[in-house]
Amino acid sequence: MRPQEIVERALAGPVGAGRAVLVTQTSEAVLRWANSTMTTNGHTTAQDVAVVALEVVEGGTAVGVVSSGAPLRDAAAVDALVAAARRAAREAGPARDVAPLPEPAADDPGWLDGAVETSIRVFGGLVEGLAEVLDRPQRHYGFASHDVSTVWLGTSTGVRRRWVQPTGSIELNVKTPDLDGSAWTGRSTADFTDVDVVALAADATSRLDWGSRRVSLPAGRYETLLPPSAVSDFLLMLAWSMGGRPAQEGRSAFGGPDGPRIGERLTDRPLTLASDPAAPGLEYAPFVAALHSGDGVSVFDNGAPARRVEWLRDGAVAELAYSRPEAAEFGTAFAPPGDNLLLTGGSAASLADMVAGTRRGLLLTCLWYIREVDPETLLLTGLTRDGVYLVENGEVVAEVDHNFRFNHSPLDIVRQATEVGATERTLPREWKDWFTRVAMPPMRVPELNMSSVSPSR
């Protein structure tokens, strides 16, 4: 059955207290290499059909969500999925957070269109360049991924929306032949036409040259230049901690004795941290498509228009994430989490400019294994990875011959930054499996807590 036929069939007949149907078709091409040879690859396709059934039950409205990755061959298979979702709702009993499903906000001219797919051919240009790169004396490791998801969302209130989301990224890790030096670079892309793997490899390889002089440094607090990738990994953890309900209930770093810390100024710099479905080149679905409810997210929001949300505005906490039911409960605005994250408001300085303006400090490449240590302060721990460099008098003078474990809160990164540069599209090394659409500036932090030395390279 075509996706639109599945949606209409699942919405036909009595719909209880309401219903949303999501059909998602995904095709994905991947290519991985290590030790300068290809290791794994593949081209996969998948379809998922999910029915969100709302049922009136004793005590309120119940929700059941049933999704199937098996092909639905006929109307009977769709009916069975709907029946399962209705049954699940009735068994679950009344839901905590309830709201009417959104009414249609816009006609979607693409509704009747089919799925967009990728194939292994998307790597045509990449394979050619990569074959050249793998012949070089360094050891090359990396991964290229391209997936295209097409989602069709229909609801019993008349919403019919389709969205095509391309997501691509490439990462290169280049090591010296003795494996003693390591550099990394990565970027996100919608279609790989803008990826020059030879240039990316040259960039990473050039940083291996900084390892011609090596120094060891003790643990301690260092002036540190964070490249955009490292900033994005810190600030994603910040954004993901900005749920409205936990702040209202006093169980988050954004809550306190006087309630949510809206308006609290973190910095005098005019920094704005936002999610924006219309950000050029980083677009995401202009409507909510949710298969589960959680802080800031509700299945009752399916079809609601997404919007630009400014989590920080001009250096102060501006909005927290609220689903529509939560917004009603707490008397505030619906603020849906987004699928991109943008930090703006810095200067025009590039990372190279910031290196030139550094008397003594550390220059990082990226971060790894970041985890929350203390939710009350949002203290995070993690590691530096694939290149820590010592900057003196405006130049990189050596590579630090080890990594550091840091313990630092992203709130303090924003509070303490003494310089913020120009925003650019980047790839979060830690979180790219789930989140690739980010634009961040480099930042200078005066005393980043390098808690201990990691001997690992």
Next chain:
Amino acid sequence: MADRIDSERIDPAFRALPLARLADAALGRARELGAEHADVRVERIVAQSVELRDAGVTGVVDSSTEGLAVRVLVDGTWGFASHVELTAERAAATAERAVGVARALAPLARERVDRAAEPVYAGVEWCSEYLVDPLAVPTGDKVALLADRSRRLLAAPGVDHVEAGLAVVRENKFYADVAGTSTLQQRVRTAPSLTATTVDRDGGGFETMSSLAPPAARGFEYLTGTGWDWDDELARLPEWLAEKAVAPSVEPGRYDLVIDPSNLWLTIHESVGHATEYDRAIGYEAAYAGTSFATPDLLGTLRYGSPLMHVTGDRTVPHGLATIGYDDDGVATGAWDLVRDGILVGYQLDRTFAPRLGLDRSNGCAFADSPHRAPLQRMANVSLQPDQVTDRSTDDLIAGVDDGIYVVGDRSWSIDMQRANFQFTGQRFLRIRGGRLAGQLRDVAYQALTTEFWGSLDGLGGPSTWRLFGAMNCGKAQPGQSAAVGHGCPSALFRRVNVLNTRAEG
């Protein structure tokens, strides 16, 4: 050799799929197109999650994933493809696509894949040990049980919020290869979660305490008393939380740590489990999950820890989350040593890596987390063995500590990309003075280097302290795959470990 266990329980709906026809179509087409090896997997993974906040339902989600995967070797190069449609025509077309992928990307292959031999197992079946299929229990029963437990906690003084959840999975796998092996398997897993929060409205702080019940390869009986004493834990959780909220902040420094299995399992997972994955050790994960300080040139000589340290890998322990009869290379699973008398002696392998280590057989660690992913070497149950001579209790270990901390439950974890520098927190940290417990501490993290930490192992609990813990979602590889893995261990004593105060770190 894996035993046949209760295989008549394998889901009849999965068994009724045209498995042999799909295999014949895919393997036949792959052979026609020149593949020297081909295997096909048909999988169905059925899962449910139930979540409650403050005793009210916030979400019930049922999901199923189904599909077929074809993996081929063409001129020594891998090719992989999958599809959701389970027809013979689609199986053959998917085999064609896998061969096409192998040929398209052959210019990038600089090594020829060579695989270890394995006996043929034709038509074998295996099913994990459980009493009640957790997917067969009505959702209403699960909601009622979680709501009751939530209400019991909410009724206790100082408990302001309770989050309760349950995730259950039933995994069916059919595997067949051109050598003639075909396996049909089923396993289930159950992961309960329960966290109580207290909020200091006046001071602006908050604290949480979570159940220590780990995920387990058990059925719904696990929720009702088999394998975990829920009533005891529910009764004590509020007082533990209240005590933690007002506990003194730790003075940073070096302490002797007695670590409970509920915390030590995760340290084993990160510092031994991942470090002894052969693919990591030779660089296959270098750009992502990382490598390992425990490289193959050190096999047999690397002093990993004190002579008390005996760590095994297995895919056979009952209720272990990585336990299965046959892996995704068609290898019958077993058990082996990774660290013996404190020395690195083994790795986790699949059929591609065994010959590179000079072994003629894999130890059965190939796994793919869905029909839409290619198998790779994944973690076995990696477990620390107890003292087999003296059955010391946890109290006996505590009695041997003059000035230390007893660490219970896992919480925050992080380790570097070669598995050396790590930092862990926990649910409860109890001060030990003069061999006795002296109340909880707050803001504790322990930080160490792997070999230094395991070198400080100075006492092991006996078999009576050994317990099986584990994780549902261990991540590895690109594209990312998630695997369930179990870790058993006794309580253990480590001397002079570096303890941080997490407030002073900020």
